Amino acid sequence: MSGMPKNGKGMSHPVVDAHLLVAKMTQSRIADMHTFALLLVFTPAFILCMWFPSNKESVYFTGKGAYAAICVPILICALHVAQRFMRTPPKLLFIGSFWIPALVFIIIGAVYMNDTRKHRRGLQSNDCMDTSEGGDLQKAYEAAMVVAKHCQSAQFLHGGFNPALTSVMGCPGYEEAEDKFPEEFAYMKELESQHPCGGFCQAGVRLWYGAGKHAPSCRTFVQERLQAVSNLSSLLMWYNIIVMVVAAPLYIYLAPVFDKLGYGNMMA
Numbered sequence: 001m002s003g004m005p006k007n008g009k010g011m012s013h014p015v016v017d018a019h020l021l022v023a024k025m026t027q028s029r030i031a032d033m034h035t036f037a038l039l040l041v042f043t044p045a046f047i048l049c050m051w052f053p054s055n056k057e058s059v060y061f062t063g064k065g066a067y068a069a070i071c072v073p074i075l076i077c078a079l080h081v082a083q084r085f086m087r088t089p090p091k092l093l094f095i096g097s098f099w100i101p102a103l104v105f106i107i108i109g110a111v112y113m114n115d116t117r118k119h120r121r122g123l124q125s126n127d128c129m130d131t132s133e134g135g136d137l138q139k140a141y142e143a144a145m146v147v148a149k150h151c152q153s154a155q156f157l158h159g160g161f162n163p164a165l166t167s168v169m170g171c172p173g174y175e176e177a178e179d180k181f182p183e184e185f186a187y188m189k190e191l192e193s194q195h196p197c198g199g200f201c202q203a204g205v206r207l208w209y210g211a212g213k214h215a216p217s218c219r220t221f222v223q224e225r226l227q228a229v230s231n232l233s234s235l236l237m238w239y240n241i242i243v244m245v246v247a248a249p250l251y252i253y254l255a256p257v258f259d260k261l262g263y264g265n266m267m268a
Contacts, residue, residue, distance in 0.1 A: 031083040038076045038097055041243060045105045046072055048236050052112060056194075057225040060187050062115040066108050072101040094254070098247040102240040109237030116230040123223050128201035134219055137200040140184030143177045144168050144207050168207040188218070195221040 049069035052058045058066075079097055122133035129135050151171030168174055169189075178185045189208040191197060198206040198215035200222075206213045 031080060034083070034094070034097070035076060035080040038079075038101070041098070042072055042076070042101050042105070045069070045236055045240060048232060049105065049108055052108075052229070052233070055225070055229060056187060056190050057222055058112060058116065058229045060183070061119045061226065062112055062229075065111060069104060069108060072104055075101060091251075095247050095251040099244055102243045102247075105240040106237050106244075109233045109235075109240065112233035113230055113237060116226045116233065120223050120226040120230065123219050123226075125201075128219055134201045136181070137184050137188060137218075138202070140181035141188055141200050141204065141207070143181060144174075144185065144188070145205070147171050147173045147177050148205075148207050148211065167209060167211050191218040191221065197221055 046069055049066040052062075052066035053064040076097075079093070083093075119133060122128075122130060127133060129138060148168045148171060150173060151168065188200065191200075192206055192208045192210075195218060196215050197218035197220070198204040198213070199217050200219055201217060203215065203217045205211070206215050
């Protein structure tokens with residue numbers, strides 16, 4: 001016992017600020033909960049945005065702009081990492097983390113909603129042949145019809161029509177016609193593969209699948225699909241508007257709590 005230092009002299013004890021440690025642990029848990037809340041709120045909207053580019057109607061008439069939503073999960077992950085290195089995260093970070101992604105989804109929803117409504121109205125029977133709406137698709141169908149008729153005539157001259165030929169894609173001259181209407185041919189082929197239709201603005205003969213059978217125009221089916229896209233994009237827009245509206249009073253309510261947890265008013 002004589003070898004023991006008296007009064008603890010000679011012993012080194014690291015000094016730990018218990019309050020600072022607890023504050024950091026609490027801040028870390030808050031950051032995790034914050035990220036979880038962001039993922040919970042915005043994952044449905046993100047999944048919906050990823051569906052738009054897989055829908056043939058929205059791609060053909062509106063494009064693939066919904067892929068801009070990919071920036072939202074990247075932003076959330078970057079925010080989560082950044083909070084680990086901030087001594088005093090700003091309180092405005094809370095409302096900004098909800099408002100910025102919501103604004104991205106609102107813009108995407110508004111663009112798709114307005115475009116699909118415009119194109120759906122333009123596909124009415126009187127306006128379908130307009131070049132900006134269904135005119136190019138109808139012209140592409142008529143070009144494919146010329147190829148199909150020439151193909152059938154040629155087969156009769158060489159011994160009769162081949163019943164095994166069920167698609168215009170096997171006819172001579174198809175590739176040359178496709179070069180003039182690449183997007184339209186691809187879209188018309190997709191329409192016939194998904195719907196029992198033929199022609200676009202007017203009913204006609206199926207050319208790509210089950211060639212030779214008369215069917216109603218594909219325009220009717222496209223209008224219904226565009227209506228579905230319009231409804232979903234409207235839902236996307238209004239859902240995120242509600243998120244922005246709810247985030248504001250929630251921020252005001254939680255501001256005193258953020259003060260106690262060490263959140264500041266400026267970036268640090």
